[in-house]
Amino acid sequence: MITKQSEIGLIGLGVLGGSYAQALSSAGYEHITAVEIDESSVALAKEKGWITKGGDDPKLLSDCDLVISCLYPGVFVSWIEEHQDVLKRGCLLSDVTGVKRVICEKINGILREDVEFLACHPMAGREFRGIRYADAERFKGANFIIVPTEANSEEAIETMKTLAEDMKFKTIAVLSPEEHDRMISFLSQLTHVIAVALMNCNDNTDLARYTGDSFRDLTRISRINEMMWPELFVLNKDYLVSDINAFIDELTDFREKILNEDTEGMKQKMIQSTSRRACFDKERN
Amino acid sequence: MITKQSEIGLIGLGVLGGSYAQALSSAGYEHITAVEIDESSVALAKEKGWITKGGDDPKLLSDCDLVISCLYPGVFVSWIEEHQDVLKRGCLLSDVTGVKRVICEKINGILREDVEFLACHPMAGREFRGIRYADAERFKGANFIIVPTEANSEEAIETMKTLAEDMKFKTIAVLSPEEHDRMISFLSQLTHVIAVALMNCNDNTDLARYTGDSFRDLTRISRINEMMWPELFVLNKDYLVSDINAFIDELTDFREKILNEDTEGMKQKMIQSTSRRACFDKERN
Numbered sequence: 001m002i003t004k005q006s007e008i009g010l011i012g013l014g015v016l017g018g019s020y021a022q023a024l025s026s027a028g029y030e031h032i033t034a035v036e037i038d039e040s041s042v043a044l045a046k047e048k049g050w051i052t053k054g055g056d057d058p059k060l061l062s063d064c065d066l067v068i069s070c071l072y073p074g075v076f077v078s079w080i081e082e083h084q085d086v087l088k089r090g091c092l093l094s095d096v097t098g099v100k101r102v103i104c105e106k107i108n109g110i111l112r113e114d115v116e117f118l119a120c121h122p123m124a125g126r127e128f129r130g131i132r133y134a135d136a137e138r139f140k141g142a143n144f145i146i147v148p149t150e151a152n153s154e155e156a157i158e159t160m161k162t163l164a165e166d167m168k169f170k171t172i173a174v175l176s177p178e179e180h181d182r183m184i185s186f187l188s189q190l191t192h193v194i195a196v197a198l199m200n201c202n203d204n205t206d207l208a209r210y211t212g213d214s215f216r217d218l219t220r221i222s223r224i225n226e227m228m229w230p231e232l233f234v235l236n237k238d239y240l241v242s243d244i245n246a247f248i249d250e251l252t253d254f255r256e257k258i259l260n261e262d263t264e265g266m267k268q269k270m271i272q273s274t275s276r277r278a279c280f281d282k283e284r285n
Numbered sequence: 286m287i288t289k290q291s292e293i294g295l296i297g298l299g300v301l302g303g304s305y306a307q308a309l310s311s312a313g314y315e316h317i318t319a320v321e322i323d324e325s326s327v328a329l330a331k332e333k334g335w336i337t338k339g340g341d342d343p344k345l346l347s348d349c350d351l352v353i354s355c356l357y358p359g360v361f362v363s364w365i366e367e368h369q370d371v372l373k374r375g376c377l378l379s380d381v382t383g384v385k386r387v388i389c390e391k392i393n394g395i396l397r398e399d400v401e402f403l404a405c406h407p408m409a410g411r412e413f414r415g416i417r418y419a420d421a422e423r424f425k426g427a428n429f430i431i432v433p434t435e436a437n438s439e440e441a442i443e444t445m446k447t448l449a450e451d452m453k454f455k456t457i458a459v460l461s462p463e464e465h466d467r468m469i470s471f472l473s474q475l476t477h478v479i480a481v482a483l484m485n486c487n488d489n490t491d492l493a494r495y496t497g498d499s500f501r502d503l504t505r506i507s508r509i510n511e512m513m514w515p516e517l518f519v520l521n522k523d524y525l526v527s528d529i530n531a532f533i534d535e536l537t538d539f540r541e542k543i544l545n546e547d548t549e550g551m552k553q554k555m556i557q558s559t560s561r562r563a564c565f566d567k568e569r570n
Contacts, residue, residue, distance in 0.1 A: 208564045
C-alpha cells in the first residue's frame with residue numbers, strides 16, 4: 001500500500017504531470033520524483049516545491065513504489081519499451097491517457113511481469129500545454145476514472161482511489177476499458193470534433209463581433225491541442241466514427257424536417273433534447 | 286423623435302417583452318403600454334412598475350408614437366393583419382424577431398402607408414419563456430441589430446439606436462436583412478441545430494455522471510423553446526440548410542481523416558480552428 005512516505009514517480013511534467021505534482025505535494029506526499037526532458041519544467045516544479053527530485057534520467061525512478069506516466073499514449077508506450085528496466089520490482093505503474101483499450105493491451109503486452117499496470121483517466125484536461133498551466137484546483141470539479149482489466153489487483157485499485165481522493169477529484173468511478181472508451185468517444189471526442197468542424201466549415205471570423213454566448217460556448221474547445229487529440233481519435237476510431245455517423249444521421253434528419261417545413265417533427269425533437277439535457281445539469285450530478 | 290415622455294407600446298409581455306418593459310422603465314420612459322392576452326403577465330408588469338397601462342385590447346396602443354411587437358414572427362404578421370387599424374398615424378413600428386428577410390417583406394407588404402416598420406433584433410434570447418424570466422440585465426452583454434430596408438428613414442434608425450442605448454445593449458449594429466439572416470443562420474441557428482442533434486443522436490442520459498464542462502457547454506442550448514425555433518428555422522431555411530450542409534461536409538471530411546489515420550491532416554484542421562477561435566474571444570470583441 002502507498003503511504004504519504006512512499007516514493008512517487010511522475011514521467012512528464014506537462015500540464016497534467018505538473019498538476020499531479022502540485023496536488024500530491026499539497027496532499028502531503030513527501031517524496032515526489034519527476035522525469036522530464038525539459039529542464040525548465042523541472043526547475044519550476046522544484047521552485048514551487050511540487051517535487052523533491054527531478055531530471056531527465058529515467059533511473060531517478062528506480063526507488064519508486066508508484067510511477068505515473070503523464071505522457072501522450074504513443075510516447076508512453078515507447079518509454080516503457082525503452083526504459084522499463086529502471087522500474088522497481090513490484091512497483092505499480094499508472095497513466096493519464098484519454099483512451100484505454102489500446103493502451104491496456106499494448107502496455108500489458110510488453111510490461112515486465114513483476115510490475116502491475118493500472119490505467120487511470122483524470123478527466124481534467126485543458127486546451128493549454130505545459131507546466132505553466134498546471135492547476136490542481138481544476139481537479140476539484142473533475143471525474144477520475146479507474147480502468148482496470150482482469151489482470152489488476154484490488155490493492156492497486158484501492159491505491160489509485162486513495163490517490164485520487166487525496167488529489168481532491170470530485171467523483172471517482174471504475175469502468176472497463178470498453179465502457180471508458182465508449183463514454184469518452186461520445187462525451188469528449190465527438191464534442192471536440194464538432195467544435196473543430198464548426199469552426200472550420202466557414203470562414204466566419206468577420207462575424208466575431210456579433211457572437212453571443214451560444215456560439216462561444218459551443219466552440220470553446222475548438223481551441224485544441226493538435227499534438228494530442230489526433231492520436232487519441234485514431235486510437236478510439238471505431239467508437240468515434242460510429243458516434244460521428246450517428247450524429248450526422250441525426251443532423252440529416254433534422255435538415256430534412258427543416259426542408260419539409262415539418263415544425264411538428266422539429267418540436268418533438270426539441271422536447272426530447274430539452275428533457276434529456278435536464279439530466280446533465282450540474283446540480284443533478 | 287421619441288422622448289422619455291413619448292407613449293411607447295409593447296405587444297406581448299413574454300420574456301423579451303417583459304425585459305423591454307423593465308429596461309425602458311428603468312431608463313426613465315414614463316408612458317409604457319402593453320397589450321398582452323395573459324392577465325397575470327400584465328398584472329406582474331404593473332406590480333413591478335414596468336408599465337403604466339396594460340390589457341388585452343389592441344386599442345390601448347392608439348396613442349403610441351412607437352409600438353414594438355415582442356411576438357413570434359407568424360403571430361406578429363397576423364396581429365398586424367387584424368389590428369393595424371388601431372395604430373396612430375405616423376407611428377413607428379418595430380419588432381424583436383430572429384429572422385428578417387421574410388418579416389420585412391411580409392410586414393411591408395401589408396402595413397398601412399402612414400406607419401413605418403423598422404425591424405430590430407435584440408440578440409438576448411433565452412431558453413425560458415414568460416415574463417417571470419424577464420431580466421433586462423441580460424441586455425448589458427448583448428448585441429442589438431437594426432435591420433433597415435430601403436423604405437426606412439434615418440430618423441427611425443436613430444430612434445431605435447437611442448432606444449437600444451437606453452436599454453443598455455453592449456453593441457448596436459446595422460445590417461441588411463440578408464446580412465442579418467446569414468449571420469444568424471451561422472452563429473445562432475446552426476449552433477442550436479447542432480446542440481439538439483447531439484442530444485438526440487444517442488440515448489446518453491446514463492453517461493450524465495461522467496459529463497465534463499465541454500459537453501455541458503456544447504449542449505446547454507439543446508434545452509430549447511420548441512414553440513419558437515421551428516418557425517425561425519423554416520423562415521430562414523435557405524441559409525440554414527446551406528450552413529448545415531457545409532458543416533456536414535466538414536464533419537465527413539474529418540471522419541475520413543480519422544478513418545485514414547491522417548494525423549497530419551487533423552493537426553492542420555486543429556491549427557486552423559484554434560487560430561480562428563481566438564478571433565471570437567470575448568476580450569477581443
